[in-house]
Amino acid sequence: MNAALKHLNRFSTPAKALNDPAPDDAQLAEILQVAMSAPDHGRLYPYRFITIRGDARYRLSEIFVQATRQREPDVDAAYLAKQREKPLRSPLIVVVVASLVESEKIPEIEQMLSAGAAAHNVLLASNALGYGSIWLTGANAYDDYVRSKLGLAENERIVGFIFLGTPQLDIPPRKLPPVEDYLSNWE
Numbered sequence: 001m002n003a004a005l006k007h008l009n010r011f012s013t014p015a016k017a018l019n020d021p022a023p024d025d026a027q028l029a030e031i032l033q034v035a036m037s038a039p040d041h042g043r044l045y046p047y048r049f050i051t052i053r054g055d056a057r058y059r060l061s062e063i064f065v066q067a068t069r070q071r072e073p074d075v076d077a078a079y080l081a082k083q084r085e086k087p088l089r090s091p092l093i094v095v096v097v098a099s100l101v102e103s104e105k106i107p108e109i110e111q112m113l114s115a116g117a118a119a120h121n122v123l124l125a126s127n128a129l130g131y132g133s134i135w136l137t138g139a140n141a142y143d144d145y146v147r148s149k150l151g152l153a154e155n156e157r158i159v160g161f162i163f164l165g166t167p168q169l170d171i172p173p174r175k176l177p178p179v180e181d182y183l184s185n186w187e
């Protein structure tokens with residue numbers, strides 16, 4: 001592969017295989033600055049980032065457990081334990097939040113796409129620095145209780161929880177299908 005494209009050949013690391021060290025503050029600032037180069041119709045910057053690490057992950061665990069109980073009152077203990085464990089798998093979580101503005105010119109879908117592009121840039125930039133990452137959502141990402149506990153406003157959505165850290169294993173790059181299967185030339 002062309003050397004210039006090497007770092008763009010991204011693949012995810014399972015959250016459980018992401019260990020200390022996570023990107024430090026200076027690296028994280030660089031990663032998030034790169035994230036902000038996402039294409040953005042109208043220069044709205046319709047997103048923001050929330051970092052969660054250390055003991056705060058345990059507080060997020062409790063929020064996930066509470067949210068799950070509210071969604072599924074009859075949930076079994078094993079499933080709750082799984083929810084509790086989720087935020088503890090990696091040393092750092094970046095929550096990418098879409099902050100949608102009302103605009104006649106720029107529809108919500110375009111703002112969500114910008115926020116998604118910013119999230120993907122977090123993955124690319126962290127991989128380029130040698131860190132592993134994965135973009136996860138699940139029911140907690142769309143849960144109003146979780147959203148309010150994380151301080152999101154009415155106009156905000158969780159685009160994803162990006163788990164970051166040093167990959168524990170040599171994760172083999174994923175094998176992609178050939179692009180020819182997804183390409184046509186319109187004439």
Ligand SMILES: Cc1cc2nc3c(=O)[nH]c(=O)nc-3n(C[C@H](O)[C@H](O)[C@H](O)COP(=O)(O)O)c2cc1C
Pocket residue numbers: 010011012013134135136137138159160174
């Ligand atoms: C918006 C979005 C949400 C995702 N949520 C989850 C999730 O909750 N659980 C999961 O296992 N993978 C989820 N994924 C997929 C992983 O991030 C990852 O892409 C997948 O494991 C394949 O690995 P790869 O990126 O190396 O191809 C999500 C991806 C996107 C774009």
